Amino acid sequence: MAEIHKDGMAATVRMACGAGVLNAQENRTQGRGFKMDQSAERSGQPGFATVARQDDAWRARLPTDVREAVSSALRDAARSLVVPSFRGSGLADVSRKASGTLVTQIDRDVESRLAEAVTTLFPSSRVIGEEAAAADPRLLMHLGDEWAWLIDPLDGTANFVEGREPVTMMVALLYRGSPVLAWILDPLQDVLIAAGRGEGLSVGRAAAAAPALRDLRGAAWTRYFDDGLRHAIEERFPALGQVTPGCKCTGAEYLSLLRGQQDFVLFWRSMPWDHTAGILLLQESGGHAAYLNRNPFQPGAKRFGLLAARSEQIWDQVWTALIEGVPDPEGLLSHQAQTY
Structure with a gap:
């Protein structure tokens, strides 16, 4: 399954991502430079790098209608809950979680709706929703269960509360800790992209074989970084074509x-x-996506610093330009992951 639009055609969607270019910082941070960590992480959970080595027994065990059923559940929740409340009166119940991020009743209602849909479809599976895990973090210990659903009912809640796009809804199915199916829905534009492990996906233009560093454009969510790391990384931005603060x-x-x-x-x-x-x-x-020490992303690992790129070559270029040798006196980028 590739990109699905409400009129059945591939869509060019307005995205707020990419607005506002960040400028380099003048301050220079002193300290030891960050180097690639070649050691393997021991989180106890399989990462994306191990997925190809696992058998495909999961395919035969899936309910036959799981893909379309989840797609329909996402769209139904979007139409009945998310879209009517956007820039509307349904956001009276807005609060902050312990993490400091916003949550609304819409987040909770969408998560409940999706959780009911996937458990009805697949009763033996575990559901780990963002809001349920915020209330009971012990749920994260079940990411390695035989079957587990990850649900982000409303990604971009702060945008939603402010009446701004973009927002998304995301679902992933894990088999013994490894992701096997994924869905991302833009509920306001009614655009859904979904795929399964090993199936391939073609949506936009192909990445250039050998892009020039100056031609690369992307986003850096450095506002969440430690101040020292943030300044050290941001002063390297001019090496790239364009860097925005993210959406x-x-x-x-x-x-x-x-x-x-x-x-x-x-x-x-x-x-x-x-x-x-x-x-x-x-x-x-x-x-390609990996932590900043080059180890593969693992759903069950608890660590910080992640880079995603349209190709492994671009990933290497950006990592070298922004991360290699960056002062990291606290070892924040190279620390070993912990399990939830």
């Missing part, structure tokens, strides 16, 4: 990468519901 919606960043509207995105946070679906889709389209 406050992780799912939309992945959609933009898939369409070829930007070449890379640098993140600090790597929560599983924010990245699992997007990274599977990105990899199926020929892209």
Whole structure:
């Protein structure tokens, strides 16, 4: 399954990603430089790099209608809950979670609707929703269960509360800790991209075989980085063509990468519901994502610093330009992952 639009045609969608170019910082941070960590992480959870070595027994065990059923559930929740509340009166119940991020009743209602849909479809599976995990973090210990769903009911909640696009809804299905199916829906534009492991995905223009560093454009969510790291990385931005602060919606960043509207995105946070679906889709389209020590993303690993790019070559170029040798006196980029 590739890109599905409400009129059945591939869509060119307005995306807020990419607005406002960040400028280099004048301050120079002193300290030891960050170098690539060649050691393997021992999180106890399989990462994307191990997926190809696992058998495909999961395919035969899936309910036959799982793909269309999840797509329909996403669109139904979007039409009945998300779209009517956008810039409307349904956002009276807005609060902050312990993490400091916003949550609304719409987030909770969408998650409940989707959780009911996937458990009805697949009763033996575990559901790990962003809002449920915020209330009970112990749910994250089940990411390695035989079957587990990851649900981000409304990615970009801050944008939604402010009446701004983009926002997305994301679902991923994991088999024994490894992602096997992924969906990202832009509910306001009614654009859905979905794919399964090993199926391939073609949405936007292909990445250039050997792009010039000055031609690369992307986003860097450096506002979440430690101040010292942020300054050190931002002063390297002029080496690239264009670097924006990001659009406050992780799912939309992945959609933009898939369409070829930007070449890379640098993140600090790597929560599983924010990245699992997007990274599977990105990899199926020929892209690459990894932590800043070059180790593969793992849904069950707890660590910071993640780079996603339209190809492995672009990933290497951006990593070398922004990360290699950056002062990291606290070792924030190279620390070993912990499990949830």
